[in-house]
Amino acid sequence: MHEMSIATAIVDACAERAAGVRVLRVRIEVGQLAAILTDSLRFCFDICAQGTTVEGAELEILEIPGQGACEDCGRTTALAMPFGRCACGGFARIVAGEELRVKNMELA
């Protein structure tokens, strides 16, 4: 349930920037290798937003697929887990899929 901490961080970041104005929509990027359950994050977001200017805002989650670059041959390969190997046998270094960013928000 670290999603609660993540949701709190999102709400805090938005409420701080919104400076009293109501937030309608929040767009975030979540990598598929970032160890975040998006359903759980939505649930926590709605709870954390209560009583703040973010209450009722829609959380739009852009999921980023995992991708690794081979440490031997440099080829990129899709990763469903936060580790993996290239077809050539080399270890894949994660180059995408660990994102955890607030992109932007819409204010009323």
Add this chain to the structure above:
Amino acid sequence: MCATCGFGGGDVMIGAVHPHGEIVHAHDHHDHDHHHHHDDAPPARTVSLEQDILAKNRLLAERNRGWFAGREVFAVNLMSSPGAGKTSILERTMRELGDTLPISVLEGDQATSADAERIRATGASVVQINTGTGCHLDAHMVAHGVERLAPPRNSVLLIENVGNLVCPALFDLGEQARVVVVSVTEGDDKPLKYPHMFRACDTLLINKIDLLPYVRFDVERCVAHAHEVNPGFRVMLLSAETGEEMQSWYGFLSARETTLAGAAS
């Protein structure tokens, strides 16, 4: 909420005292209702944030890291599932190494000070952090824990995280080494089942090796899995119960070698 560092953990207790005592923060925005009336409000406008969600924790972690470096404190974050033997490892470490190496301990648990009492019984300096419903320590809790603990210059600080192989992996505490403990009574496939944790750590302790004759735990398989997830893993086998093979762990702590080069995201 702590106005200086954004601490939001309402039920977090450090050393059985709320870190902020009875200080009331006048600007806790969660307590306010903002009723703004915009009768002729313009259409919705988009504000760009482009902000790392864990930025605040990372910043506080860097602050901790700087504080540790300035005082030459080697901070080690110990993580595992509940019952893998973190506290037992710390107890034996304090008893056998405490006289030659100054070590202090931060204990993280959801509730009770039972572990802190076990550590205190060894004569070590310890502060308990209770995270309440929280499933992990974060950099802010550690900062306040360290404030109370005041580890001496040129010493080792062992931070026992909440027993959990998932959540603590995401939260940098400002430590110099991240250690995951697996015991042989667990499955040897733990590294594959909890890859985030095994990727975030740099050192693997396989504990309870005295029980190997009685359980179906394949050490080689476990180590191979760990290296699949994290090729740079340093692995040590030991038993906190019998004291077997504790020397390499003691050597690691005494050397105070920072091992976190790019291990965690």
